[in-house]
Amino acid sequence: MCALVVTGTGLTGCGGEDPDAGTNGVGKLTAAQIQTRTKQAAGAAKTVRLAGTVVTNGTTYTLDMRLKEDGGTGSVTSKKSTFRLLRVGEHLYLKADADFWSDPDGSGGTSADTDVADKLSGMYVKVPSDDPAYKRFSGFTDKDVLLDGLLTLQGDLATDGYHEQSGVRTFRITGDDGSGGSLDVSLEGTAYPLLLVRAGNAGTLRLTDWGKDFALKEPDKKETVDYGQELPSS
Template identity: 60%
Template structure:
């Protein structure tokens, strides 16, 4: 066997070591900064993340809220687009106890749209022929909910962005930071209350630190928050599509 010259051996070993070092660095030898390219809130304490998220919500003008919500023993499924402020309102769909209907609020005016079966069931019991005939005239029409009706306060709450978010977004118990993840393709950091028993909030690590997902305490629902500040059309229906109901409205 003919030995290589010492100088050639040294050069070969050096080249191999240099290449190996490059491979090791490329495979994670150097730690990647998890906050690179983010808005920086991931470096903050849970309390400060929550504070910044709240501030972002207070400054927002619109949001889309979807998911499930449990309140007063009743489960609602909702998909609402909301605008804040005194001239705000909302539009979208709400379901509970087998009933599905649409809500629309423009300013103080609240409208409800549902199919004939929904209206026929409002009297309670098995609907008569006259009930069914009257309900058919309301099918897929907007019915204005009187402001004095007991349903007005209950239903309008689902269209009030400021009131709804104020009541929903609070966590309970000691705050802590949780896992990083994604919601709708957006990187997030989770903050929890009471080790998760007090609810959790996934806050965006990209752009404005809006809350993107809420899990309420006690299994009281999971909600997605999207389309922050995204403009959408909100106007009262045409008069030809509005019908006066003239009876008390319920959602039982």
């Protein structure tokens, strides 16, 4: 028998072997149908891990987030700052070191800033729902909002053949021949999106651990600071 051969451009076979044999059939669909199916699969999944970069409003964020229907947790790096986000239901917490709290925008902190920063360092700081930071960061912990905004390619959709991501066979679709982004969809099992390259060099994300549950709970009160109606720095 002739086996499929994985090449840099995708999967090929000899003797006219069907490249869709043993797959979920995504490779036989149109690009629009594939995008619809993968969005449905992502929406139905209870959990996902999302890692990579997102560029928004001129700022590059490096994410490593685990998301589920009622919240999410993980790390975010922006400029020189790395912090952790945790959302359980409507409660959003931010955890960072003293440098983040004393000098969040790189402008230089005051002695008062330093005193506050020392108290907040390593603590889960509850983000008030009406603080600008809540709207800015809660989206990184919202599975539905984040995926709805990411999984739509721009421009005319087209198929781009068979590929492979981390040992999993995939089928790729693109927007405007790649300038509108590309999406690799699993050919094995459920048609989950596995790799997203965003339009306009706006980041690359890997999506893994679909459906793998993880613990999500409120932080211990000893590790939590409730700063009231407004965070000490924006």
